[in-house]
Amino acid sequence: MKIKTEKRCGCRGDDGKQLGARCPKLARKNHGKWSYRLRVPKELVPLVGQAFIRDSGFPTAKAAEDAGNERIAAVRAGQRSAGALTVGTYLDQWLDGKRKLRPTTLRSYESHIRLHLKPYLGQLALTGLHPNHIDQAYRRIERANVDKRQPTGPATIGRIHATLRTALNGAVKQRLLQYNPALSVELPEHSERDVEPWEAEEVGRFLDEAASDRLSVMYELIALHGLRRGEACGCQWPGLDATASVLTISLQITDNGGRLGVWPPKTRSGKRKVDLDAGTLGSLLAHGLRQDAEREAMGAAWQNGTLPDQHGRPVVLSGLMFTRPDGRHLDPAYVSRHMQVIARRVGLCTAVVSAASAGTAVVTVGRRHVAPERTWTVYRDREPIGTVTVTRCVRRRGSGATLTLAEPLPFDLRPKDELGERVLSRRRLHDLRHSSASIQLDAGVDLALISKRHGHSSTAITSDLYVHLLRSAGQRAAEAVASAIPRASRVPTSCPQPANEESAGLSES
Template identity: 60%
Template sequence: MQIQTAKRCGCRGPDGKQLGKRCPKLKGRNHGKWSYRIKVPTDLRALVGQQEIRESGYDSEEEAREDAEKGVVRIRAGRKNVGQLTVGEYLDTWLAGKRRLRPTTRNGYESNIRLYLRPMLGNLPLKGLEKSQIDTMINRLEAEGSALVTAGKGSTRKPRPLAPKTIHEIFATLRVALNDAVTQRKIDWNPALGVELPEQDAVEVEPWEAEEVGRFLDEASGDRLSAMYELIALHGLRRGEACGATRQGLDGQRSVLTITQQITESHGQMGVWSPKTKSGRRKIDLDPMTLDSLLAHVLEQDAEKEAVGPAWDNGTLPNQRGEPVHLTGLIFTQLDGRHLSPAYVSAHMQVIAKRVGLCSHLVRPASRGTTALTVGKRYRAPEGTWTLYRDREPIGAVTVIGCTRRRGAGAVLHLAEPLPFDLESGDELGENLLSRQRLHGLRHSNASIQLAEGIDITLVSKRLGHSSPAITGRLYAHLLRPTGQAAAEKIVNAVPRRTMRHPWGHMGATTINSPEPGR
């Protein structure tokens, strides 16, 4: 490929037109800029996407020719010339080309690009992007946050720093995109390498204890979807996997449920996808109680199907390639046979969990000194002593000695003593109410119970469908502490030693700050 170089400037002649290469001042060393032009051979035009490649703005002919020669090498190596392709343009085309992303991942990438990456880096040339520019973006996000990209001209909106977790997610989107740019030979290296991010504290999962899970399942036992919540709580299924579970995958003789698909939902759009990871496609061994619950649910579903008749249909959803898939044999459905929305399963779980230990809730505020509380539906006989909760935190106690029904499901509760403090509408009367947990918290509880019972982490990881035990260990490292303490004691007991005790006797952690002898 032939390289042509030229020098030109922006000076204009008497007629107002640019002189270009005709300017007499071009003979001077510091006047004008050099450019190069490469004519792409016919057999490479489809790969490059252009017939001719031009670049300008060089201070010397040597710089222009050197860059052009690098361009020739890149073209012959199979790289398209990116020219003045900006970071924003590249990110848009990159995201459009990611056809196998899960809906939640795609929405996260799109949001990060639209709100942060395009406004802050979008106008920079892709091939000129530097680590220092990414560092500047991270620093500004950490200091000023979303005000940088959402506040218009003249806005008085105060800067609000972004959380470290959000900054990590924004950076991860950019890093993945630039990795693909390197793979596609659009850039030589990833400028995101080595960028320092703000530290983020690992969020320790604090799920329900086994006793709390049991109380939730007892409350759900009369619900139409009780078997689904048993699967999630006792066997660690993801909600999408439970929604996508099929009769074809249930082997009653071997007591095994095979997970082959999951129903996903993001921004109101649903689809049927393969499991989240390759390990997610797995066989789950069922205990007799859960198997009986599933078989009983299937029998009830048969009765529902017979009542609906030919109109019974699980529905159709797109797969990850956008192709329609007609669903059949779903174990958990709506009353008319259609597939369940994962969002509904989560919301319904909250309704059940809220009832555990609940007597009733106030529908009107109550002032100090009153002896009556106006409440809504009662889930327990109200007579007795109850703990008062606000936002699921105990704030006191009252004793109810009588109840007068009101219109509808409401009632007036009569107290043994005047109320010692004010109450707000929505405050609750109950005993041992459950803390607020997402549906996914049942899966965390399952992992916690398995680890607490000493089940090997490799088996826990396999049952949960994690891609590796390392993922399980990172998520639930804090739950392994009791196991680690037990292991430490076993190691000490296994090593024979002479009986030796410290002259001060048994010392616990408090001895670190104990006074020296004689003081």
């Protein structure tokens, strides 16, 4: 492939047209830029995707020729030009070829591409994509937040960028691109929200409240042993070794945008054996007896159901530990909602159903979980705003009642305000899993063991999630090291001040 170099400029003649290579000033050293052009051999045109390769903007003919030679070497090595392939078309093709993604990951990639990447970058040529294009796209996404009910925050932009970076890595591997332009983009600053699970005492109160529920043991497995929601839904009796007190996690029931499926655990490390304490094992065995009674009552109608696997093939479920009363598998979304119902009852007396103004001594409430005649904390959005003392309760039609207060209200009450004592702060079902890790860390359990029990792919993930919870463990480690080393004397915590300059060695000779 022969390289042709040429010097051109942007000067215009009297007719307003660019002079290009005809400009008389090109004889000057610093006027104009050099370009190169080469014809692609016919046998390589299908590989390259175009008959000519050209580029411009070089300061010297030598620089242009060198760039052309580099391009020839790339072509000879199999570098393909994407030609007219746009970013949007490439992203669609890339996503269509991802056959091993989990449903939630696939849905996330599709959403990022459809809602953010294609609208702002989709029309650009893939080979012309520059880091500045990506940066400007993210700035446009941020400016569009003004008109959105749910703004796209820095954390979401970070996830969108991760999708684009992964996709463009694929383009580099296919030799559609020489480098990944997403690697040079600086993202907006944001800080990840620290995991704030319930304390051990709060987990205990939740589990006590759930003790009479059909799914109490499921929540116990999540809170004590760190199972994921889908893993808990997919627990099977054949995976329980009661003699060794070990539960094997081998599958999970997933929710893919409302479509359920049965998949292997989230990571390779997710397929694991979980050691159980004697209390949890006993609860599981008792749960099995109750399930046997339900199965006997349903007879032949007891079926766990059928769900598709990751390849869309139907899987007939059997031996599930946790089911509906009729034997059908559980919907993971229901498990999350039901956890909130249980958690809301902890410490709750009742909830306000009608607004009440300050100065009023009568409050209309709904169902009472305990007798209301006593002093209660008033919560709004699970945050305390004051106290009231109830002296009388008169039942109304249905499940409601009218409460008489010892003193007029010092503040306004709104519907859904709650009366209770030590109610639980709002947490997700997944935070029960975080609570398990937090409690183990506080008890001094080794980080590697926690990572293994939780099915993390590496201890780095466990450390990143719970680094802010490692302070107490670090303090214990510091004290353990200090106590293990014999010392003749301890270094004083503060150095005494010298009595005078001479004793300090500061006097002048």
